[in-house]
Amino acid sequence: MRSEERFGEIFKCASEKAESLDIEVPTEVPGQRKREVPMRLQHGPTVSQVGAQFESVEAYFRRTVYYSFLDSMTEELKRRFKGNKPGSGSPTDKIIQSFHPLTVHAKWVSNPDAEAKEAVHILCDFYGEDEDQLQAELKVFHSSFPSENLKEIFAILRENRGQLIFPAFVKMIQIYATLPVTTASVERTFSKLKIIKNQLRSLCGQKRLSDLLPIAIETDIQIKHSEVIRIFKDMAPRRMLL
Numbered sequence: 001m002r003s004e005e006r007f008g009e010i011f012k013c014a015s016e017k018a019e020s021l022d023i024e025v026p027t028e029v030p031g032q033r034k035r036e037v038p039m040r041l042q043h044g045p046t047v048s049q050v051g052a053q054f055e056s057v058e059a060y061f062r063r064t065v066y067y068s069f070l071d072s073m074t075e076e077l078k079r080r081f082k083g084n085k086p087g088s089g090s091p092t093d094k095i096i097q098s099f100h101p102l103t104v105h106a107k108w109v110s111n112p113d114a115e116a117k118e119a120v121h122i123l124c125d126f127y128g129e130d131e132d133q134l135q136a137e138l139k140v141f142h143s144s145f146p147s148e149n150l151k152e153i154f155a156i157l158r159e160n161r162g163q164l165i166f167p168a169f170v171k172m173i174q175i176y177a178t179l180p181v182t183t184a185s186v187e188r189t190f191s192k193l194k195i196i197k198n199q200l201r202s203l204c205g206q207k208r209l210s211d212l213l214p215i216a217i218e219t220d221i222q223i224k225h226s227e228v229i230r231i232f233k234d235m236a237p238r239r240m241l242l
Helices: 004-021 058-080 093-105 114-129 131-144 150-159 167-178 184-196 206-219 225-235
Strands: none
Touching: 004 058, 093 114, 093 167, 114 131, 114 167, 131 167, 150 167, 184 206
16 A cells, blocks of 8 residues: 555546546645755765755655555554554454454364464454354355455355354454444544534434435435435325426
8 A cells, every 4th residue: 555556546546537627736846946956065965965855746745645644544543453552452453453364264274273263262252252153164164165355255155145154254254344443434424413403403303313414424325316206205195296
């Protein structure tokens, strides 16, 4: 993720999107002035420091925005889950790390190693599952269905009615796939709540508020207006033709 190649793809995609929306793409580095190196320093060892500038707009955004954001996010996640002291792993950190061995095919095709057994023990102890049952399900699943990643595991479980055959394993995979690492979605929900229930809607009831919130929050869901009109029309007789 933190590589020039990955940033190049993101920068290219963002530039194309900006052009499609008629947004001007910067061609000069913001706030950077061309500085001339003094004559007395042109042949000295400090010339690279005095004349240091971003060679392009892409380099500017890569260093000041992209790398800065990733480093800040990484450090915050480490602080939240691993604690401030080096080597002091929190219970949350151990639980999150224990999910990964369940999805590694090589750890279960033969006798599971100590890391895999410890992961099962931690998860079963925390979520109240039977340890022997989960180990048995993992051995059967990985011996029968070779998989490379979490997406393939989900597809296999869905096609083979995994909920009935591997109930404990399915539960762990569902938790692993939906485990949030940030509270951004919750914070966005509260922000929308303040926008919807304003002074003009101070008497808005719970049912109406519950109906309005998903519409404002889940903006990626496509709503068919014709279907909404049809449902509204069928709710009661109308004097006007809808």
